[in-house]
C-alpha cells in the first residue's frame with residue numbers, strides 16, 4: 015500500500031477512518047520518511063518508539079518553541095500574517111531553560127503525593143457519572159460519562175463553579191475540535207472565531223485569578239494566581255492565564271478520549287472486562303494499557319534547531335518532525351502482540367504521556383481519574399454492549415471518538 019502523507023495528518027481522514035494503524039505499521043519497518051502532503055507543512059514521520067524517545071530527550075536539537083502541531087497552508091499563512099498578535103506561550107511551547115522554570119510553578123501540585131489530596135474529588139466524580147446512568151438503558155457514554163468526569167475533576171481544582179462547567183466544556187470542545195465543522199465556533203472568519211473563543215476563556219479564568227488573589231484557598235487555582243518564579247518575580251497575568259488554559263485544555267480532552275478508549279476496548283474485549291471485574295487489583299496495569307491503546311495525543315511536532323544527522327538522514331535546521339505516539343505504542347520491537355488489549359500487560363513502556371522534557375505534567379492525575387472510573391465499572395457495571403458505531407472527531411492531534419452509544423445494566 016502506497017502511503018500518502020495525508021493519511022497520517024489530515025484531520026478529515028481521522029474523522030472518517032480513525033488513526034492510520036496500518037500505515038504506521040509499514041512505516042515502522044522502513045527508514046525514516048519525509049512527507050510533503052498537499053496543503054500541509056512537510057514533515058518527517060517518526061513512528062518508532064526508540065526514535066521518539068531519542069528526539070524527545072534532545073530538546074536543544076529538537077525544539078517545541080516553533081509550535082507543537084503541523085499547520086495547514088492556511089494556518090501557516092495566518093501565523094505569518096497575523097491579524098491577532100499572539101502574545102501567550104504555554105509551557106508545552108517553551109524550551110529550556112524557560113520551560114523548566116515555568117514547569118516548576120505547578121509541578122509540585124501534580125506529584126503522586128500532591129494528587130493524593132484529590133482522591134476524594136476524583137472518586138466522588140467517578141461515582142456521580144455512573145449514578146447518572148440510572149440502573150439500565152442506552153446512552154452516549156461520551157456525553158454522559160467520559161466528558162463529564164474530567165470536566166468535574168479539572169473544574170474543581172481550577173475553581174470553576176459547577177454552573178460554569180458546561181460553558182467551559184463548549185469552549186474546550188471548540189478549541190480541540192480540529193477541523194470538525196460540527197464542533198467549531200461560528201464566526202465571520204476563523205480569526206474572529208478564535209479571538210472570540212480566547213476572550214471567553216480569558217473572561218472566565220481572569221475572574222477566578224482575581225478572586226484567588228483576594229481570597230486564597232488550598233487549590234491549584236490559588237497556587238497559579240499567586241505563583242512566583244525562581245527569581246521571586248510574580249507570574250505575569252498572561253502567563254497565569256496561559257497556565258490555566260494549558261492545564262484545562264491539555265487535561266480534559268485527553269482524559270476524555272482515554273476513558274472513551276477504555277470503554278471501546280472493553281466492549282471489543284469482553285473477556286478483559288470480566289478479568290477486571292474478577293480482579294479489580296488489575297486497575298493499575300489496566301490504566302497504562304488503556305493509555306497505550308487509546309493514545310489520545312496522537313502526535314507532537316518538534317523542529318530541528320540546527321543542521322544535523324539523524325538516523326543517517328541529513329536534517330536541515332527548521333525541518334519538522336511528527337512524533338506519532340500512537341504508533342510508538344504499537345511498536346512490535348517493544349510490545350509483544352501490540353494490537354492485543356491486555357489489562358495485565360507488564361512491563362508497559364508506552365509513550366502515551368510523552369517522554370523526557372515535556373512528559374505530561376498531569377499524568378498522575380489522569381491515572382487517578384481513569385483508575386477511579388475503572389473501580390466504579392468493576393464494582394457496578396454488570397453488563398454492556400455497543401448500541402451503534404463510534405465516530406471520530408475530525409482531528410489528527412488530540413484523537414478519539416465523538417460519540418459512543420452503549421446499552422448497559424448497572425447495580426447499586
Ligand code: HEM
Nearest residue numbers: 105106264265268269272311367368369372374375376380
Ligand atoms: C490520559 C490523559 C492524558 C494524556 C494521554 C496526556 C498526554 C500528554 C502528552 C503526550 C504530552 C506531551 C509530552 C511530550 O511532548 O513529550 C502532554 C503534556 C502535558 N500534559 Fe498531558 N495528558 C493527559 C492528561 C493530562 C492532564 C489531566 C493534565 C493536567 C491536569 C495534563 C497536562 C499536561 C501539560 C501541562 C503538559 C505540558 C507539559 C510540558 O510541556 O512540560 N495532561 N500530555
